[in-house]
Amino acid sequence: MRRLPALHPLTRYLKPDKRTLSLLQQCDLTMRGIKQIHAHLVVSGAIADPYAAGKIVAFCAISDRGDLAHAHLLFRGLPHSTTFLWNTLMRAHVERNDSGAALAIYGRMLAEGLLPNNYSFSFVLRACLDLSALTDGRKFHAQIVRLGWESYDFVQNELIHMYACCGCLDVARKVFDSSLSRDVISWTAMVDGYAKSGQIDEARRLFDRMPERNAVTWSAMISGYVQMEMFQEALALFSEMQQAGVHPNHAGIVGALTACAFLGAFDQGRWIHAYVERNKMELDRILGTALIDMYAKCGCIETAWQIFGEMPNRDVFAYTSIISGLSNHGHSEKAIELFDKMKTDNVKPNKVTYICVLTACSRMGLVAEGKKLFESMSSVHGIQPGVEHYGCLVDLLGRAGLVGEAARVVREMPMEPDAYVLGALLNACRMHGNVELAKKTVESLQELGLDHGGVYVLLSNMYASANRWHYVAEVRKGMEDKKVMKVPGCSVIEVDGVACEFVAGDRSHRLMEEIISTLKVMDMQLKLLNTDLCIDS
Incomplete structure (x- = not known):
């Protein structure tokens, strides 16, 4: 778009009148109103006033009712620019997840001879984080130190957050330790960084030392426990948060529901659902999927189905979760129907969705349907089958008694079969009494170093069923020689909202x-x- 003609130098001294200033302060402005005010400022020559120009550009760039393209047009037509205006455009692009454009704007600002301020670097560092541009982030860190902005709290917080999320925890910790005014944001950034990198003990040590915690801090720690599959610790911390009088935010709720799902803590999951409804929290795709997953895994598929129907927007994760739940609860036919319905909702299935629907076909013995779905992965959706999908196909064929065809699929796989694939074949051999193929399958598992206790027990039971007691003795002796132990069974029950795990022999x-x-x-x-x-x- 062409640049507007420059105004006469004398106009830069004109100020907008009081009425125009009052209009710029109104909260119900629209683009139509902004354009009228802009026209008035241009005619009067007051467009050169930095405050008025900044207000107009900020509205167009940041407001929900604004127009970013128009903001750029106005900006290019201004007789002079300020760092505030450049920062406004950078902020607008970062908030629209267009961080590359934000960094380009920063480069143009430097090229025009303007120096960045502390606010500039907060947007620049956030853009580097979004792009995982650690090299650029280090460069900007050097500029921050050179220009003397490193002592500002929110600049330090952005540095800590960027380094922590990019995996440079040592550098993040140095910035954190050197800070003289650490606030809850900087503490939370470090806790979140340690938790996401798997250093959960260090995250908890820092968490316990915090002088102040907010809902974001608690959620970061809960999510860290969930990521490390420490579900009991996650629920214990969620309860502790409630006792501390902190209201959980969206992320904390999702983390706690995930822990409930894996532990089968139905009562606590139901209480969290009641909290969501009581506080009128939006049932978005992430929260809705977490509730579906929790109810399905806790055995209440009817409620999971009801929540799925109530969700205003359903993505592939919501569909996958309910399809998995229906399949696991014996509603395989309904799961397959729902998979077909995804097409009408214009939702493209992913790899996990195909695992769930292939499992449903396997449980119903729908061999032809399962084969068709397996082939459609690449032919229709461009998804290359992984080792998990081949495992589902082997299980489908094996359950249907097509053990020979299942073995052929394993032999012709484009990748090395893993424990799941060979385990599915071994299970098919057990179901249909194919001892010789089972023996070869176990040998393949041994070559891969996957011969755990369950494999030996399964093979031993197969030999016993075939009255081959000599081989039974050989298998058990092999277990003793290799010191292979049978994995002890465990169970989890919920008592007063607390999940308790019991392991055999413990x-x-x-x-x-x-x-x-x-x-x-x-x-x-x-x-x-x-x-x-x-x-x-």
């Missing part, structure tokens, strides 16, 4: 004596009841 629970005493009483009562039933009969 007596470390603090209430173990009371548990054993209660079990003995129950056992005695069951024996007495059984005796009474025998007498009555």
Whole structure:
């Protein structure tokens, strides 16, 4: 677009009148109103006033009712620019996830001879983080030090956040430790950085030292526990947050629901759902998917289906979650129907969606449908099947008794079969008594170093079913020689909203004596009841 003609030098001294200034302060401005004010300023010559020009450009660039393209047009037509105006344009592009354009604007500002201020660097560093441009971030850090802006709180916070999220925790910690006025934002940035990098113990140590915590801090720690699959710790911290009187935010709610889903903590998950409804939190795609996943994994597929229907916007993750839940609860036919409905909603399935729908086909024995879906991955959606999808196909064929075809799929796979693929083939051999193929499959697992206790137990049971006791003895002796241990079973129950895990042979629970005493009483009562039933009969 062409640059507007420059104004006469004398006009730069004119100021907008009081009425124009009052109009610029109104909160109900529209683009139509802004254009009228702009025209008045141009005619009167007051457009050269930095305050009035800044207000107009800021509205067009940042307001929901603005127009960023028009902001650029106005900016190029101004007789002079200020750092505030350049910062406004950078902020607008960063907030629109166009960080590359924000950095380009910063470069043009320097080329025109304007020096950045502390606000400039907050937007520039955020753009570097969005682009994972660590090299540029280090360059801007050097500029910050050279220009003397490193002591400003929000500049330090952006530096800590950028380095932490880019994995440079040592540098982030140096900036953090050198800060003389650390606030909750800088503490949270470090906690979040350690948590996301898997250094959960260091994150917790820092978390416990914090002089002040907000909902974002608690959520960062909860999400870190969930990421490390420490679900009990996540729920314990969520309860502690409530006791501290901190209202959980969106991320904290999602993290707690994820922990409930994996632990089967239905009562606590239901309480969190009630909290969401009581506080009228928006059922967006992330929160809705978390609720669907929680209810499905806790055995309440009807509620999961109801939530799916209530979601105003459903993406591939919501569809995948409900398809998985329906398949796991024996509603495979409905899961496949829902997969077809994704087309009408213009939602493209991803790799996980295909795993779920192929699993549904396997459980229903829909061999032809499953094969068709497997082929459609690449032919229709351009998704190359992974080892997990081949595992689903092998399981589908094996369950249907097509063990030979399943073995051929394994042999012709374009990648090395993993434990899941070979495990599916081994399970097919067990179901249909193909001992020789099972033996070869176990040998393949041994070559890959995947011969854990469950494999040996399965092979031993197969030999026993075929009355090949000599091979049973050989398998068990091999387990002893290799010191292969059977993985102990475990169970999780929810008591008063707290998930308690019990592992076979583990007596470390603090209430173990009371548990054993209660079990003995129950056992005695069951024996007495059984005796009474025998007498009555």
